[in-house]
Amino acid sequence: MKDRIEEVIAKHKGRCDYLEVRVEDRQTSSVIIKDRDIETIAKSTDGGGCVRALYKGGWGFSSFNSLDALDEMAAKAVTQARLIGTEESKLSEVPAVQDIVRPDLKRDPRDVPLKEKVEILTGYNDIIFSHGPPIANSRVRYFDTGRVVVFANSEGSHIVQEMIDLGVGIAAIATKDGNMQMGYTHAGSSDDFDVVLGLEEETKEACERAAQLVNAPKVKGGVYPVVVDQLLGGVFTHEAFGHTSEADEMMENPQLAEQLKIGRKIGSDILNIYDTGLDKGVRGALVYDDEGVKTEKTWLIKDGVLVGHLHCRESAAKMGEKPTGNARAKDYRFPPIVRMRNTCVDNSTASPEELFDGIKEGVYARGSIGGMGGEMFTFTAQYGNMIRNGKVEEIVRDVKLSGNLFKTLLNIDCIANDMKFEDGPGGCGKGEQFPLAVTDGAPHFRIREATIGGD
Amino acid sequence: MDRILKEVEKHADSGEVYMLSVAEESVKFENDKLTKGSTKQQCGHAVRVIAKGKVGFSTATNTDDPSVVVKDAVQVAEFGEEATFEFAPKAAPPKADGIYFADVEAVPMESMVEMGRRVVDKIKAYDSGIKAHAGVEKYLMEVGIANTNGVSLDYRKSYFSAHAAVTLAEENNIFEWWEVKTDLAAFDSADDAADEMIKLFDQARRNVPFEGGSMPVILTPRCLPAILSTLEAGVSGEFVAKGMSPLKGKLDQKILDDRVTVYDDPGAEGLTGRMPFDDEGVPTQKKAVVGKGVLKSYLGNLKYCKALGIEPTGNGMREQMFGGKSFASPPAMGLTNVVMEPGEMPLSDMIAEIKKGLLIEAVPDAWMGNVINGDFAGSIYLGLVIEDGKIAGRAKDLAIAGNIYQVFKDNIVALSSETQRPGGMSNFRLPWVYLKDMPVSGRA
Numbered sequence: 001m002k003d004r005i006e007e008v009i010a011k012h013k014g015r016c017d018y019l020e021v022r023v024e025d026r027q028t029s030s031v032i033i034k035d036r037d038i039e040t041i042a043k044s045t046d047g048g049g050c051v052r053a054l055y056k057g058g059w060g061f062s063s064f065n066s067l068d069a070l071d072e073m074a075a076k077a078v079t080q081a082r083l084i085g086t087e088e089s090k091l092s093e094v095p096a097v098q099d100i101v102r103p104d105l106k107r108d109p110r111d112v113p114l115k116e117k118v119e120i121l122t123g124y125n126d127i128i129f130s131h132g133p134p135i136a137n138s139r140v141r142y143f144d145t146g147r148v149v150v151f152a153n154s155e156g157s158h159i160v161q162e163m164i165d166l167g168v169g170i171a172a173i174a175t176k177d178g179n180m181q182m183g184y185t186h187a188g189s190s191d192d193f194d195v196v197l198g199l200e201e202e203t204k205e206a207c208e209r210a211a212q213l214v215n216a217p218k219v220k221g222g223v224y225p226v227v228v229d230q231l232l233g234g235v236f237t238h239e240a241f242g243h244t245s246e247a248d249e250m251m252e253n254p255q256l257a258e259q260l261k262i263g264r265k266i267g268s269d270i271l272n273i274y275d276t277g278l279d280k281g282v283r284g285a286l287v288y289d290d291e292g293v294k295t296e297k298t299w300l301i302k303d304g305v306l307v308g309h310l311h312c313r314e315s316a317a318k319m320g321e322k323p324t325g326n327a328r329a330k331d332y333r334f335p336p337i338v339r340m341r342n343t344c345v346d347n348s349t350a351s352p353e354e355l356f357d358g359i360k361e362g363v364y365a366r367g368s369i370g371g372m373g374g375e376m377f378t379f380t381a382q383y384g385n386m387i388r389n390g391k392v393e394e395i396v397r398d399v400k401l402s403g404n405l406f407k408t409l410l411n412i413d414c415i416a417n418d419m420k421f422e423d424g425p426g427g428c429g430k431g432e433q434f435p436l437a438v439t440d441g442a443p444h445f446r447i448r449e450a451t452i453g454g455d
Numbered sequence: 456m457d458r459i460l461k462e463v464e465k466h467a468d469s470g471e472v473y474m475l476s477v478a479e480e481s482v483k484f485e486n487d488k489l490t491k492g493s494t495k496q497q498c499g500h501a502v503r504v505i506a507k508g509k510v511g512f513s514t515a516t517n518t519d520d521p522s523v524v525v526k527d528a529v530q531v532a533e534f535g536e537e538a539t540f541e542f543a544p545k546a547a548p549p550k551a552d553g554i555y556f557a558d559v560e561a562v563p564m565e566s567m568v569e570m571g572r573r574v575v576d577k578i579k580a581y582d583s584g585i586k587a588h589a590g591v592e593k594y595l596m597e598v599g600i601a602n603t604n605g606v607s608l609d610y611r612k613s614y615f616s617a618h619a620a621v622t623l624a625e626e627n628n629i630f631e632w633w634e635v636k637t638d639l640a641a642f643d644s645a646d647d648a649a650d651e652m653i654k655l656f657d658q659a660r661r662n663v664p665f666e667g668g669s670m671p672v673i674l675t676p677r678c679l680p681a682i683l684s685t686l687e688a689g690v691s692g693e694f695v696a697k698g699m700s701p702l703k704g705k706l707d708q709k710i711l712d713d714r715v716t717v718y719d720d721p722g723a724e725g726l727t728g729r730m731p732f733d734d735e736g737v738p739t740q741k742k743a744v745v746g747k748g749v750l751k752s753y754l755g756n757l758k759y760c761k762a763l764g765i766e767p768t769g770n771g772m773r774e775q776m777f778g779g780k781s782f783a784s785p786p787a788m789g790l791t792n793v794v795m796e797p798g799e800m801p802l803s804d805m806i807a808e809i810k811k812g813l814l815i816e817a818v819p820d821a822w823m824g825n826v827i828n829g830d831f832a833g834s835i836y837l838g839l840v841i842e843d844g845k846i847a848g849r850a851k852d853l854a855i856a857g858n859i860y861q862v863f864k865d866n867i868v869a870l871s872s873e874t875q876r877p878g879g880m881s882n883f884r885l886p887w888v889y890l891k892d893m894p895v896s897g898r899a
Contacts, residue, residue, distance in 0.1 A: 080492030221896030453854030
């Protein structure tokens with residue numbers, strides 16, 4: 001196949017400024033248990049390829065399933081680029097790479113028999129049902145994917161990457177008087193099936209939480225000081241700031257780039273945020289991105305000052321910054337766009353207990369169900385506790401946090417020293433490319449003032 | 456499909472083969488410039504089998520050897536659930552009229568570029584200081600389903616879509632707004648979408664201070680689909696059968712205000728969710744979900760209709776999370792077209808009588824709450840302030856929450872006499888919903 005790809009590139013590269021081919025082959029196993037049934041047990045194979053061509057600043061893209069179509073679809077991509085482009089092509093310089101990357105796995109999920117996977121998941125499901133009322137339902141979901149991606153371009157790069165990805169999500173669902181609440185735990189990895197093991201305690205705790213939540217009052221909507229836990233803090237970082245750092249939106253919008261320019265004091269002095277592909281084993285780890293650029297650790301905020309953006313080769317060139325290796329595509333059906341990897345708030349010095357001092361009435365927002373980003377961000381906590389006079393008090397439900405990005409980052413007035421990475425079976429969405437494997441990390445931190453949308 | 460079905464007959468007790476084939480072409484303008492052209496072709500098959508009484512599922516893009524995907528499904532079925540349903544029975548093939556328009560296939564990329572360029576020019580003519588985005592897309596799909604009961608059906612469907620969008624980036628005001636136009640047949644201009652988008656953006660670009668509280672709000676057809684995801688979850692056969700839905704045991708009972716009537720209507724004129732059969736091969740049918748406030752139907756796939764002891768409703772859909780068909784997952788509950796009946800109060804009268812309130816255009820994350828419960832809660836991405844009967848501008852940083860079984864029962868002041876097919880959700884036709892005493896939190 002290498003020769004075939006190289007042939008096609010050689011044939012068509014003369015008619016454009018840059019050409020790349022990506023071919024992918026993927027196998028996925030998944031199990032979804034709902035209540036007492038293994039509702040879905042599936043095995044999937046998926047393969048295909050795509051071609052991207054750049055001509056005078058315009059991109060053509062084609063994707064297909066059969067490699068027999070490679071030549072024809074490469075021609076199409078080039079023809080489209082030639083129809084579109086009118087300016088100068090700009091791509092930051094990166095070294096051409098010839099490499100083969102095999103994963104360094106602690107335990108390969110592909111070697112684990114399906115029977116064993118089903119037993120482990122059924123075990124968690126049994127724990128959920130052994131809790132008894134008000135726990136009445138469950139959702140336990142697992143997937144693993146092994147894929148081989150071949151990337152080659154007209155600059156002489158040829159990279160073969162074999163990667164695995166896996167995740168498990170365990171939900172205990174309690175129902176009382178028509179009110180349904182969930183307790184949730186999860187894990188994920190890019191190198192070790194065994195992260196799926198040993199979640200018995202977390203599962204029991206999830207059951208406890210769900211049982212408490214059905215009896216808990218809804219949080220009263222309003223503006224409060226809020227302490228977020230590591231899980232929610234990580235999602236906050238991703239939604240509230242991570243997406244805003246993705247430079248493909250701003251590379252042709254100088255006004256937007258001005259709002260997010262290097263040097264702007266965008267957060268409090270103690271805030272430090274980075275995005276990295278280097279943390280081996282997390283789902284958001286990468287070696288090369290989907291433009292063949294080597295990954296790195298990219299600082300985004302240091303001491304509250306905006307110091308970096310996340311780039312693809314084009315955005316880096318257009319903004320005069322270094323490429324960062326953040327160009328990722330969900331699969332061969334899509335072109336790469338700027339995406340996150342493992343996005344983290346770095347540790348500061350406070351102990352987690354200090355964060356609650358001095359709060360007369362506030363909310364301790366914990367765990368995450370998901371969120372959305374932008375100038376106004378929003379995310380849903382799994383649950384919360386009221387903070388009264390510095391103490392963590394009664395559990396409350398339906399805690400949704402939203403706020404203005406710029407105001408909120410400046411309002412982070414205390415950050416703890418207990419950073420954790422979080423991985424689950426979900427992923428990030430941008431455009432149509434959902435889900436993409438990413439990781440979030442954060443310590444506990446406190447926001448002086450945030451809007452909690454409740455009752 | 457036939458080759459795969461033959462393998463199913465060889466290796467399993469019964470089974471079904473689903474085929475989805477898509478060809479799409481699009482052009483994109485970003486930040487005033489034509490930047491991207493794209494051509495995608497994909498085809499995939501999904502196989503469900505019942506083998507030794509248990510259900511297995513497998514998908515593949517390469518079916519050169521049709522036995523592989525079937526053997527995979529049979530292999531995983533060993534651990535699958537006991538089959539409690541049967542695949543769709545053979546029936547007269549439903550007609551698939553008026554959903555495939557050959558002219559879509561013929562639209563050249565150059566015309567799509569021209570259409571997008573006119574949108575960009577319109578936006579720049581309105582305000583050269585903001586960045587304009589546009590896109591035009593054509594989409595052709597073929598869906599096939601065959602099963603061991605003798606079902607063998609397929610249909611072709613076309614979509615043609617354009618979007619107009621802007622990004623405003625000022626100090627303390629980064630705001631993106633968009634409008635989408637989607638039809639099944641090709642159209643030659645998206646100027647109307649651009650005009651709609653500009654009209655609303657012009658009102659929204661001005662920020663006004665605002666204090667949250669309990670107040671009247673008008674939910675527009677644009678924001679309603681996200682909020683109706685609560686009702687969708689509530690009537691889902693799966694959640695009713697499992698006792699998770701608050702609508703369990705409430706068929707033929709009044710659950711909402713008697714002005715509320717909502718249909719799942721596969722044949723609705725002008726809506727893009729038209730399809731002859733669902734993704735299990737069950738003919739789709741028009742039915743009232745809620746009729747004058749009374750719960751009329753649960754909706755489900757074959758498995759959950761059987762569990763509830765109801766006739767299959769034709770709502771077994773294989774969809775991606777944010778819309779669009781996918782062969783990657785087994786069928787779950789999905790709607791065709793959603794039509795909500797209008798009321799009697801003109802929208803202009805609604806706005807005119809509100810002293811302090813919000814016209815809510817977008818609560819994009821409303822579906823992320825505890826929707827099975829009926830709870831919606833989300834940040835108001837675009838809320839226009841109504842002050843003494845007039846639109847005053849946009850209020851940022853607000854959130855709204857409620858439970859549809861309470862709000863659509865007790866808080867409805869009126870439904871508008873007008874209805875609209877929202878651009879981004881072209882399988883809905885909805886009125887404006889005027890509510891009183893809604894809790895809006897935050898301060899702009």
